[in-house]
Amino acid sequence: MALSSPVHIRSSQEMAIESEDDVLQVRREVRVLAERLGFNPFATAAVTTATSELARNIWCHAGRGMVQIEVIDEEGRSGLRLVFRDQGPGIPDIERVLVGGYSTARSLGLGLSGSRRLVDEFNLQSQPGQGTVVTVVKWGRL
Amino acid sequence: MALSSPVHIRSSQEMAIESEDDVLQVRREVRVLAERLGFNPFATAAVTTATSELARNIWCHAGRGMVQIEVIDEEGRSGLRLVFRDQGPGIPDIERVLVGGYSTARSLGLGLSGSRRLVDEFNLQSQPGQGTVVTVVKWGRL
Amino acid sequence: MTKRHEMRGSIPVLRIGSTLLATIQVELRDSVAEDFQRTVLTRIEDTGSTGLLIDITALDMVDSYVARVLVETSKMARLMGTEAVLVGMRPEVAATLVRMGFPVDGVRTALDVDDGLALLGRLRPAFDL
Amino acid sequence: MTKRHEMRGSIPVLRIGSTLLATIQVELRDSVAEDFQRTVLTRIEDTGSTGLLIDITALDMVDSYVARVLVETSKMARLMGTEAVLVGMRPEVAATLVRMGFPVDGVRTALDVDDGLALLGRLRPAFDL
Ligand SMILES: Nc1ncnc2c1ncn2[C@@H]1O[C@H](COP(=O)(O)OP(=O)(O)O)[C@@H](O)[C@H]1O
Ligand SMILES: Nc1ncnc2c1ncn2[C@@H]1O[C@H](COP(=O)(O)OP(=O)(O)O)[C@@H](O)[C@H]1O
Numbered sequence: 001m002a003l004s005s006p007v008h009i010r011s012s013q014e015m016a017i018e019s020e021d022d023v024l025q026v027r028r029e030v031r032v033l034a035e036r037l038g039f040n041p042f043a044t045a046a047v048t049t050a051t052s053e054l055a056r057n058i059w060c061h062a063g064r065g066m067v068q069i070e071v072i073d074e075e076g077r078s079g080l081r082l083v084f085r086d087q088g089p090g091i092p093d094i095e096r097v098l099v100g101g102y103s104t105a106r107s108l109g110l111g112l113s114g115s116r117r118l119v120d121e122f123n124l125q126s127q128p129g130q131g132t133v134v135t136v137v138k139w140g141r142l
Numbered sequence: 143m144a145l146s147s148p149v150h151i152r153s154s155q156e157m158a159i160e161s162e163d164d165v166l167q168v169r170r171e172v173r174v175l176a177e178r179l180g181f182n183p184f185a186t187a188a189v190t191t192a193t194s195e196l197a198r199n200i201w202c203h204a205g206r207g208m209v210q211i212e213v214i215d216e217e218g219r220s221g222l223r224l225v226f227r228d229q230g231p232g233i234p235d236i237e238r239v240l241v242g243g244y245s246t247a248r249s250l251g252l253g254l255s256g257s258r259r260l261v262d263e264f265n266l267q268s269q270p271g272q273g274t275v276v277t278v279v280k281w282g283r284l
Numbered sequence: 285m286t287k288r289h290e291m292r293g294s295i296p297v298l299r300i301g302s303t304l305l306a307t308i309q310v311e312l313r314d315s316v317a318e319d320f321q322r323t324v325l326t327r328i329e330d331t332g333s334t335g336l337l338i339d340i341t342a343l344d345m346v347d348s349y350v351a352r353v354l355v356e357t358s359k360m361a362r363l364m365g366t367e368a369v370l371v372g373m374r375p376e377v378a379a380t381l382v383r384m385g386f387p388v389d390g391v392r393t394a395l396d397v398d399d400g401l402a403l404l405g406r407l408r409p410a411f412d413l
Numbered sequence: 414m415t416k417r418h419e420m421r422g423s424i425p426v427l428r429i430g431s432t433l434l435a436t437i438q439v440e441l442r443d444s445v446a447e448d449f450q451r452t453v454l455t456r457i458e459d460t461g462s463t464g465l466l467i468d469i470t471a472l473d474m475v476d477s478y479v480a481r482v483l484v485e486t487s488k489m490a491r492l493m494g495t496e497a498v499l500v501g502m503r504p505e506v507a508a509t510l511v512r513m514g515f516p517v518d519g520v521r522t523a524l525d526v527d528d529g530l531a532l533l534g535r536l537r538p539a540f541d542l
Binding site: 024027052053 | 376
């Protein structure tokens with residue numbers, strides 16, 4: 001999870017993702033935090049949408065999991081770091097899902113590849129049978 | 143770097159590529175030289191665009207590097223030889239990036255495959271962990 | 285009030301002349317989405333409407349799931365012979381969808397309901413009120 | 414003058430009747446590109462413009478990065494319901510993009526601003542001034 005630069009964690013909370021309601025709950029929380037940090041509407045929509053994709057993936061593909069939501073500071077800027085964790089089936093071919101257009105569900109397969117394009121830092125770790133961890137960081141634009 | 147034919151190097155300079163500003167700087171320099179060599183607008187746009195792609199790749203994927211810009215003569219014609227060098231992560235699957243459409247960034251993956259089509263000679267050397275060297279030559283059209 | 289009621293109530297489908305106007309004001313969740321498609325298609329059949337406007341002005345976020353539901357509903361309507369137009373997409377929503385690589389071709393759009401009605405009028409002049 | 418000002422100032426977005434005209438006169442760098450998209454889309458919403466012309470006459474080079482920004486901006490505008498037309502692409506720029514294999518389908522183009530306005534007029538007759 002190579003987020004090398006030293007960051008200051010201003011706040012941290014965890015939310016469970018076990019239902020579609022939880023997915024909506026999590027993305028509302030992320031929107032509130034983004035707005036509070038002064039993200040512009042484009043950055044706010046971007047991080048809220050990525051959250052929705054990744055939380056929905058946990059609910060759809062792993063059944064349950066959780067997200068850790070952190071407000072972080074680094075070199076005078078503030079941002080959100082979100083860590084989505086589950087102990088589901090994992091993703092066998094990470095490269096393929098990151099290119100996009102690949103899906104085991106009846107959908108577009110844009111969740112992972114699309115989220116990645118919406119955030120500033122993206123890290124996906126997954127072992128078949130062991131679960132999946134997706135870490136994203138979004139910095140507020142000025 | 144198989145540029146076999148004996149060339150006469152008329153001038154040679156190095157420029158660092160460490161920021162987006164440097165990318166713009168380098169491509170302006172290449173444009174000036176191309177125009178000075180009497181390249182027509184199509185050849186000038188081609189070599190300037192290839193320069194932009196390759197310099198941007200250094201900035202985006204390797205963080206820093208440099209370009210060596212040479213004015214060369216060979217068999218009565220003049221051209222530009224550009225050597226882009228970095229010590230970044232290197233490219234694991236050269237064949238794939240040369241086909242085009244493959245990208246680890248949120249972009250089109252046309253930088254390497256596209257540049258190759260814009261120049262007269264193209265050579266890509268890369269070792270994962272060792273960095274990347276891309277050499278291109280563009281001859282002026284009459 | 286049950287959840288199903290809550291959502292039924294919240295995607296009103298109005299008739300404006302030969303056009304149906306569906307206004308999405310809630311987050312589209314799985315159950316709502318299916319119900320929405322069913323309602324819209326059934327009302328197209330019942331009313332013989334030749335145009336469908338889906339107004340998403342109220343949505344401040346459209347993820348790939350919701351986008352797919354919207355595009356699919358438009359396609360279903362079109363298969364029935366009804367032109368569908370998505371209206372009121374916010375700037376940040378448009379920016380997000382394009383950046384994600386969502387395939388946008390084939391979706392008819394208009395700035396707002398008025399513009400959407402005018403567009404339908406041009407597409408199906410014979411049917412316009 | 415800060416960089417942000419410099420670039421903001423340098424991509425003027427004018428209103429011509431129901432059309433917005435964005436004239437790109439500077440090299441589009443990362444920060445400028447995002448700002449450009451934000452400005453254009455927000456102004457479409459504010460003004461209710463049904464057409465967008467992006468004038469790139471001044472660009473003597475368009476690499477794949479800039480091309481992507483231009484095409485994406487057009488797609489975003491279109492999702493909002495605004496027709497976008499790229500105008501003034503120079504011959505050598507067109508030649509370079511095609512040779513690179515840049516996917517050009519789906520992008521509307523016109524020779525210059527006048528032609529662009531005429532094209533928009535044909536696409537959306539009711540709205541043209
Ligand atoms: N958390 C997860 N656990 C297991 N598999 C996942 C997870 N997230 C994504 N996947 C797998 O990766 C594929 C691609 O995911 P994504 O790009 O989000 O598209 P979609 O969810 O629309 O299929 C999914 O179809 C699924 O097979
Ligand atoms: N100088 C470089 N160092 C390391 N990786 C590179 C370099 N240049 C290109 N790459 C890799 O090759 C891929 C394809 O490059 P390119 O064809 O230029 O497309 P793009 O830069 O748009 O992704 C990049 O996504 C990146 O992973």
